[in-house]
Amino acid sequence: VLIREVLVRTADGADYPVRVGPGALAELPLLLEERVGAHRYALIGDRRVVDHHGEAALALVRDAGMPVDAFTFPPGEARKNREEWARLTDALLAAGIGRDGCVLALGGGVTGDLAGFVAATYMRGIPAVQIPTSLVAMMDASVGGKTGVDVPRGKNLVGAFHPPRFVLADTRLARTLPVAERRQGLAEAVKHGAILDPDYLARIHGAGPALLAGDEEATAEAVARSVEIKAEVVGRDEREGGMRQVLNFGHTLAHALEAASGYGLAHGSAVAVGMVLEARLGEAVEVTDPGTADRIEEVLSSLGLPTRPDPGVDPERVVELLVHDKKARGGEPRFVLLDGIGRVHAGTGGTIRWAHPVPTGVVREVLAAGAAPAI
Amino acid sequence: VLIREVLVRTADGADYPVRVGPGALAELPLLLEERVGAHRYALIGDRRVVDHHGEAALALVRDAGMPVDAFTFPPGEARKNREEWARLTDALLAAGIGRDGCVLALGGGVTGDLAGFVAATYMRGIPAVQIPTSLVAMMDASVGGKTGVDVPRGKNLVGAFHPPRFVLADTRLARTLPVAERRQGLAEAVKHGAILDPDYLARIHGAGPALLAGDEEATAEAVARSVEIKAEVVGRDEREGGMRQVLNFGHTLAHALEAASGYGLAHGSAVAVGMVLEARLGEAVEVTDPGTADRIEEVLSSLGLPTRPDPGVDPERVVELLVHDKKARGGEPRFVLLDGIGRVHAGTGGTIRWAHPVPTGVVREVLAAGAAPAI
Numbered sequence: 001v002l003i004r005e006v007l008v009r010t011a012d013g014a015d016y017p018v019r020v021g022p023g024a025l026a027e028l029p030l031l032l033e034e035r036v037g038a039h040r041y042a043l044i045g046d047r048r049v050v051d052h053h054g055e056a057a058l059a060l061v062r063d064a065g066m067p068v069d070a071f072t073f074p075p076g077e078a079r080k081n082r083e084e085w086a087r088l089t090d091a092l093l094a095a096g097i098g099r100d101g102c103v104l105a106l107g108g109g110v111t112g113d114l115a116g117f118v119a120a121t122y123m124r125g126i127p128a129v130q131i132p133t134s135l136v137a138m139m140d141a142s143v144g145g146k147t148g149v150d151v152p153r154g155k156n157l158v159g160a161f162h163p164p165r166f167v168l169a170d171t172r173l174a175r176t177l178p179v180a181e182r183r184q185g186l187a188e189a190v191k192h193g194a195i196l197d198p199d200y201l202a203r204i205h206g207a208g209p210a211l212l213a214g215d216e217e218a219t220a221e222a223v224a225r226s227v228e229i230k231a232e233v234v235g236r237d238e239r240e241g242g243m244r245q246v247l248n249f250g251h252t253l254a255h256a257l258e259a260a261s262g263y264g265l266a267h268g269s270a271v272a273v274g275m276v277l278e279a280r281l282g283e284a285v286e287v288t289d290p291g292t293a294d295r296i297e298e299v300l301s302s303l304g305l306p307t308r309p310d311p312g313v314d315p316e317r318v319v320e321l322l323v324h325d326k327k328a329r330g331g332e333p334r335f336v337l338l339d340g341i342g343r344v345h346a347g348t349g350g351t352i353r354w355a356h357p358v359p360t361g362v363v364r365e366v367l368a369a370g371a372a373p374a375i
Numbered sequence: 376v377l378i379r380e381v382l383v384r385t386a387d388g389a390d391y392p393v394r395v396g397p398g399a400l401a402e403l404p405l406l407l408e409e410r411v412g413a414h415r416y417a418l419i420g421d422r423r424v425v426d427h428h429g430e431a432a433l434a435l436v437r438d439a440g441m442p443v444d445a446f447t448f449p450p451g452e453a454r455k456n457r458e459e460w461a462r463l464t465d466a467l468l469a470a471g472i473g474r475d476g477c478v479l480a481l482g483g484g485v486t487g488d489l490a491g492f493v494a495a496t497y498m499r500g501i502p503a504v505q506i507p508t509s510l511v512a513m514m515d516a517s518v519g520g521k522t523g524v525d526v527p528r529g530k531n532l533v534g535a536f537h538p539p540r541f542v543l544a545d546t547r548l549a550r551t552l553p554v555a556e557r558r559q560g561l562a563e564a565v566k567h568g569a570i571l572d573p574d575y576l577a578r579i580h581g582a583g584p585a586l587l588a589g590d591e592e593a594t595a596e597a598v599a600r601s602v603e604i605k606a607e608v609v610g611r612d613e614r615e616g617g618m619r620q621v622l623n624f625g626h627t628l629a630h631a632l633e634a635a636s637g638y639g640l641a642h643g644s645a646v647a648v649g650m651v652l653e654a655r656l657g658e659a660v661e662v663t664d665p666g667t668a669d670r671i672e673e674v675l676s677s678l679g680l681p682t683r684p685d686p687g688v689d690p691e692r693v694v695e696l697l698v699h700d701k702k703a704r705g706g707e708p709r710f711v712l713l714d715g716i717g718r719v720h721a722g723t724g725g726t727i728r729w730a731h732p733v734p735t736g737v738v739r740e741v742l743a744a745g746a747a748p749a750i
Contacts, residue, residue, distance in 0.1 A: 012387050082461055086526075093528040098701050121496070123701070124523060124534040125614075148499060151461075153468040159499045160535055239500075326473055326498075 003027070004224040008143055009235035010163045018143055018167040018231065020224040022216045025057060025131070025170040028104075029064035035165045036127050038102035041068035042092050044115035045106040046075040049133050053173055057106055057131065068104070069095055073114070077263075080110045080149050082158065088118050102127040102165075108134035109141035113159070116147030120162035130164040135177060135185025135219070136268060138169040139192075139226035144234045144244075155255075161239060169227065171220040179212050184268030186211060186303050189222050191275060192229040194296055195249050198342035200225050205299045212303065245354040246344045248327075249336040250275030256321040260313050272305035273370075280366045281358050282337035282345065289340035296341075308370050315367040319360055332357040378402070379599040383518055384610035385538045393518055393542040393606065395599040397591045400432060400506065400545040403479075404439035410540045411502050413477035416443035417467050419490035420481040421450040424508055428548055432481055432506065443479070444470055448489070452638075455485045455524050457533065463493050477502040477540075483509035484516035484642075488534070491522030495537035505539040510552060510560025510594070511643060513544040514567075514601035519609040519619075530630075536614060544602065546595040554587055559643030561586060561678050564597050566650060567604040569671055570624050573717035575600050580674045587678065620729035621719045623702075624711040625650030631696040635688050647680035648745075655741045656733050657712035657720065664715035671716075683745050690742040694735055707732040 003021035010016065016035075019027055032041070041061055045054060050072050061068040071091050073084050092101070105115035105128060112130050119128035130142040148159020174182070186204065193201030203222075204211065210218035230247070237244040254274030258265050276297045282288030297307040309318070322333035334355040337345040347353035378396035385391065391410075394402055407416070416436055420429060425447050436443040446466050448459050467476070480490035480503060487505050494503035505517040523534015549557070561579065568576030578597075579586065585593040605622070612619040629649030633640050651672045657663030672682040684693070697708035709730040712720040722728035 082457070086457055089533060090526065090528065093526065093532060121523075121533050121535055123532055124521065124536055146499065148496075151465065151468065153465065157468060157498055158464060158496050160496055161499055 002220070004220070006224065006227045006231050008163070008231040009238075010145065011161075011238040014163075016163055016166050018169060018227050020138070020169045020171065020227060021220045022172040023170060024168050025060065025173065028057065028060050028131070028168060029066065031166050031168070032061065032066060032102070032129070033064070036102050036129065038127065039067070039100040040097050041066055041102050041104055042095070042097050043068055043070045043104040043106055044088060044118065045070070045072060045111050046079070047072045048075045049107040049111065052176070053106060053133060057104065061104075071095075077110055077150070080114050082149055082151065085114060085117055085121075085149050088115070089122060092118070092122060097122075099123045099126060102129065104129045104131060105164075106131045106133065108132065108137045112137055112142050113147050113156070114149060116162055116164070117149055117159055120147050120160040125162065127165045128162060130167040132167070132169055133173045135174050135182050135223070136188055138171065138174065138223045139185055140188040140230060142167045142169065143227055143230045145238065154259075163238070169223050171216060171223055174219060175214055175216070177214070182212055182214065183304055184266055186222075187268035187271045187275075187300070187305055189226050190296065190299055190303070190305075191247075191249055191271060192226045193299075194275060194279075194338065194341060195246050195336075195344050196229050196233075196342055197225070200229070201299060201341060205302060208299075208302050242352070243354060246336055248355070249338070249344070250278050252322065252325055252327060252333060252335050253277050253318070256318045256325065257309055257313060259321050260317045261310065265310070269306050272300045273307060273309055276300065276307045277309070277366055277370050278335050279338055280370065281335055281362060284362050284366055285337075285358055287337045287339065287345050287356070292338055292340050309367065315364060318367060319363055322363060323360065327355050329357065332359065333363065334358070377595070379595070381599065381602045381606050383538070383606040384613075385520065386536075386613040389538075391538055391541050393544060393602045395513070395544040395546065395602055396595045397547040398545060399543045400435065400548065403432065403435050403506070403543060404441065406541050406543070407436065407441060407477070407504070408439070411477050411504065413502065414442070414475040415472050416441055416477050416479055417470070417472050418443055418445045418479040418481055419463060419493065420445070420447060420486050421454070422447045423450045424482040424486065427551070428481060428508060432479065436479075446470075452485055452525070455489050457524055457526065460489060460492055460496075460524050463489070464497060467493070467497060472497075474498045474501060477504065479504045479506060480539075481506045481508065483507065483512045487512055487517050488521070488523050488531070491537055491539070492524055492534055495522050495535040500537065502540045503537060505542040507542070507544055508548045510549050510557050510598070511563055513546065513549065513598045514560055515563040515605060517542045517544065518602055518605045520613065529634075538613070544598050546591060546598055549594060550589055550591070552589065557587060557589065558679055559641055561597075562643035562646045562650075562675070562680055564601050565671065565674055565678070565680075566622075566624055566646060567601045568674075569650060569654075569713065569716060570621050570711075570719050571604050571608075571717055572600070575604070576674060576716060580677060583674075583677050617727070618729060621711055623730070624713070624719070625653050627697065627700055627702060627708060627710050628652050628693075631693045631700065632684055632688060634696050635692045636685065640685070644681050647675045648682060648684055651675065651682045652684070652741055652745050653710050654713055655745065656710055656737060659737050659741055660712070660733055662712045662714065662720050662731070664713075667713055667715050684742065690739060693742060694738055697738060698735065702730050704732065707734065708738065709733070
């Protein structure tokens with residue numbers, strides 16, 4: 001069995017490994033010994049994931065003679081909040097986990113963010129290990145050190161950067177995922193190809209049926225390449241002052257579409273639509289090669305992902321949300337734009353910029369055109 | 376007017392300055408421009424401190440053309456909790472403070488910890504500036520990057536390391552402090568002398584009356600020396616893996632005494648008693664030069680600080696709390712011990728250790744002797 005390793009560079013110069021492949025979980029005890037050496041381990045996951053995969057992970061750690069306990073919370077994005085963070089923190093304290101403890105985050109993106117934030121703030125920070133179980137968490141969320149929770153005013157507004165000691169992306173854990181969830185993860189893979197690697201985008205396109213069917217080798221290869229791309233970007237800019245912003249391609253519009261839908265729209269679907277629309281924005285302001293949006297749309301459609309906003313979404317509401325986006329300046333929303341497939345626009349005239357203002361008039365036109373049914 | 380500057384080294388190699396002296400607050404706008412450059416400033420303080428000093432700080436920032444708003448909370452250690460942290464976070468969000476915002480923490484140790492934790496977790500971390508107004512915050516708490524809140528299970532159990540961009544210790548703000556509060560701050564100054572600088576301990580002893588009376592020059596000199604000592608220790612070990620532990624001298628017993636008193640005992644008073652008792656522990660296990668505890672007791676007494684546990688405190692309860700202390704190993708509490716005044720015991724036999732186990736039998740004896748009235 002081939003287990004691939006990708007190293008991620010953190011701001012303080014320490015590297016952490018992401019191990020990718022079917023059966024990677026078996027390396028957990030050895031890596032804990034080598035890279036953590038805690039006195040107690042707290043496995044945190046939602047009840048559904050812990051029911052599926054928890055016993056395997058717990059047994060591996062226990063059999064290696066390391067004390068470990070499981071701490072669970074109810075499944076769902078709604079639980080990624082301050083109350084659940086406080087409840088989990090108090091449960092770890094009640095169990096006597098000390099500063100020499102370590103959190104094992106077992107689950108999808110919600111768990112990685114929530115359990116990671118517990119670790120980041122527990123006694124001013126204890127080590128965390130990410131064990132993603134969803135495709136989107138393996139390909140994207142578990143790498144980069146972002147942790148946090150949602151608050152009433154918005155998603156991920158409270159949190160911390162807390163790089164894990166290592167990430168174990170055991171693609172075998174993704175075998176049982178429903179196809180709809182798998183699809184959500186592939187939206188981020190398409191993004192990685194679209195911003196930095198045209199060949200990877202082509203491979204996702206070609207391997208679409210295998211990836212949707214859960215083929216182990218295709219999945220492991222895609223996860224590894226996505227992790228490599230993310231690691232490359234994050235390694236240059238852990239805290240998003242600069243180049244890390246390119247990972248926001250498609251996301252400015254995705255966040256607005258999610259909010260406009262009352263968060264009824266799945267994140268991967270929102271990113272899919274957002275990428276097509278942001279590519280069209282780039283074409284409209286003559287930054288992006290013509291045909292780029294069509295190419296992205298083609299790949300996304302082949303994976304069964306949406307590429308146009310739901311007709312029920314009010315374009316004026318979307319524009320209003322964009323104007324109030326964190327990245328907006330002086331009332332003009334800013335977007336990551338492509339020069340073409342695999343090439344992010346870095347501005348003109350010497351100064352490198354990764355987010356570019358687009359007049360709201362252009363945004364309105366693209367939204368109106370995008371909402372029209374595909375011909 | 377002499378403003379002293381001490382540089383503190385952080386884990387990622389960036390230095391931040393602590394500016395100490397009467398009138399240092401006047402440098403706020405220039406330092407904000409040079410070292411922060413935020414688009415919005417959020418001054419956080421308790422209502423009492425903001426009533427006293429808030430307008431002066433706000434006017435300085437506003438008059439320099441920088442937008443700033445004040446966010447307040449009710450005074451008291453009881454407010455250093457997750458609920459107040461969430462409330463302040465939501466207030467900043469409601470005010471539209473973005474990732475390009477910055478927190479100005481104006482107040483004592485509670486404010487530094489609470490407002491610092493808001494900054495540490497706001498949109499995964501925005502810059503913070505510490506403007507301490509109490510002597511203990513100037514001498515100790517505002518330097519070193521520790522932030523956090525108390526939870527029902529104990530103090531400071533939730534938090535983050537978040538070094539400030541700079542610290543302004545304007546000793547003039549401490550002029551109006553009641554003598555009882557000033558005394559509390561001096562306990563930490565005695566600690567700095569006791570662990571690393573016998574001359575400084577002697578100077579505190581000599582300048583005791585001036586320090587208690589609020590003499591500006593004596594206060595500025597002591598704050599600057601305490602900050603230097605703390606910066607020296609923290610610069611070597613920002614996250615308390617190693618040498619930073621020496622700052623815990625007196626604190627293991629202080630925490631137990633505070634908890635045993637139901638937190639009715641002021642922190643500085645608890646540290647004062649803790650230092651004398653821990654010096655006696657060191658003498659009892661023949662690590663510490665005889666007479667060291669008496670010397671520390673002499674200086675503390677001259678400052679009007681307590682040196683013996685309250686007779687109402689149950690020694691068995693203290694021992695029980697010590698056995699469950701975070702630093703205890705295998706049921707034996709561990710303490711920072713002195714070799715003598717200005718010299719911390721670093722272990723024997725080659726391996727450097729800063730916390731040393733002391734048998735609970737010895738702890739019981741010292742507690743019993745310490746509780747007896749002074750002759």
